[in-house]
Amino acid sequence: MLRRIDYGDYDLIITFFTPDSGKVSVIAKSAKRSKKRFAGILELFSVLQVVFSRGRGLPVLQEATLNQPFIKIRTDIKKTAYASYWAELINEWIEEGEAQVRLYELFLYVLGELDIGNIPEPVLSILFQMKFMSISGFYPNLTHCNLCGIEMENMKKNRIMFDLEGGGIVCEKCVSPLLSTHDPGRRGPVRRIYISKGTIKQLLWFENGNLEKSGRVRFSRQSLREGLEFSEAFVPYHLGKMPRSLAFLRQIRRDA
Ligand SMILES: [Zn+2]
Structure with a gap:
């Protein structure tokens, strides 16, 4: 429901x-x-x-x-906040009457694990969002520079810029021209996020790996923070809408 x-x-x-x-x-x-x-x-x-x-x-x-x-989800405000966010993404994205078996199985899996409580909630949320992105067809380019095509592994800096608008990472050589491009038609600043290579590898693992194994992937604190920041910026950006439940989730996380 x-x-x-x-x-x-x-x-x-x-x-x-x-x-x-x-x-x-x-x-x-x-x-x-x-x-x-x-x-x-x-x-x-x-x-x-x-x-x-x-x-x-x-x-x-x-x-x-x-x-x-799933009683444990409904009786825990933080779990409720995560589940509400995932449900809102699904509700916003899918159409009435359109079969979405993979997304259904994904949602059932993360709700089940959220209820059991063995996997940390932020890990489940990053996993859900990475899979959601690939199922719904707007998966981000995390493997090579969006502009020149150089592979992520061959980029020199550890912190890599992700350009929200372009939907991909940008290498250190291509970053400076991009930063100086002035587009008069654009309102507000270019949306960009920095992610370290280690986090990117884990995100790619989530995008491609199987569900049960993904749940056991261990994240460092930094990767968790970067993974949440990235997914919670990219998913709403491509949905074209800021989910109301995301503001609630962030509030709950801050208070916890
Ligand atoms: Zn480049």
Whole structure:
């Protein structure tokens, strides 16, 4: 369950993420008033088996059975903040009725691990975002200079500039002309981030490696910070929208 919003005094509009039909929004009648109607199981991030009927307007939820409640996510504000951010990215990106099996499996995996709690939350979030980028087709170029093509391994400096707009890393030789280019049509500064080589290697590992192994990758504190900074800048940039849940997540992280 990706999203739930109140609809009038009695009903809820619920958006489910399904393996074969992508995003599906349904109306759950009397779900707000009567706890009995759906036995209080219509909670965010839970995995349900649902039956709904199509007709005019929104499909109507008929039955719901709980498969996995992920209670530990909902009772922990930091876990809730991470799951809300991932859910908002999915909700923003996918269309109603469009199958997204790989993304579904990814979301199920990170929610499951978030609930269990063995993998640090920032690691899961970087993993989710790297995979999300490659599944949704806007994966960043982290392997060679976006401008001259020299490989990342052959770049001299350890801290490498990532150009958000160009979607790739830029070597030390190409950086200076780029920094001095003045584009009068552009509003605000060029968006760029610096990432060290070690972090880039780990990000690439996440993009290409399998899920279970990726969860066991160990990050240094610096890599965690850089990985979060990079993914939380690049993903919203390419989505063209700042997710509201990201501001909330950052607030929670600061307070923790
Ligand atoms: Zn270059």
